[in-house]
Amino acid sequence: MICLRCGWCCINLEVVIPKEGIDFDNIDFDIEDSWCMKHTGDVCPHLLEQDGKAFCKLHHYPWFQDTPCGQYTQIGREDAECRMGRAIMDGRLPGVVITSGKGNEEE
Ligand code: SF4
Numbered sequence: 001m002i003c004l005r006c007g008w009c010c011i012n013l014e015v016v017i018p019k020e021g022i023d024f025d026n027i028d029f030d031i032e033d034s035w036c037m038k039h040t041g042d043v044c045p046h047l048l049e050q051d052g053k054a055f056c057k058l059h060h061y062p063w064f065q066d067t068p069c070g071q072y073t074q075i076g077r078e079d080a081e082c083r084m085g086r087a088i089m090d091g092r093l094p095g096v097v098i099t100s101g102k103g104n105e106e107e
């Protein structure tokens with residue numbers, strides 16, 4: 001699935017994420033203290049806005065693909081756009097506004 005970076009997941013999903021403040025260059029995923037929960041509705045602390053799109057500041061790390069976020073996908077072709085992201089970007093579903101690291105539900 002191709003993420004269109006609408007930001008919905010990084011605010012609305014309940015997901016385990018690498019804990020903020022740890023050394024991301026020397027992360028040890030076997031240590032429970034490396035992880036924390038991001039609850040539904042909470043803006044992920046790793047989420048930033050860049051040119052109107054969601055930007056994850058962890059995506060470039062080589063270990064990112066092994067995290068729950070990196071493994072996240074939907075049923076369908078690997079090279080297909082995210083259906084929910086497309087609906088949000090086209091205004092068919094309410095989206096999110098990401099401002100300076102903060103995201104808020106749009107009316
Ligand atoms: S770690 Fe990155 S991809 Fe996962 S919820 Fe946070 S900002 Fe989104």
Ligand code: SF4
Pocket residue numbers: 002003004005006007008009010054082083084085086
């Ligand atoms: S809803 Fe789709 S496009 Fe939006 S952040 Fe989630 S995976 Fe990406």
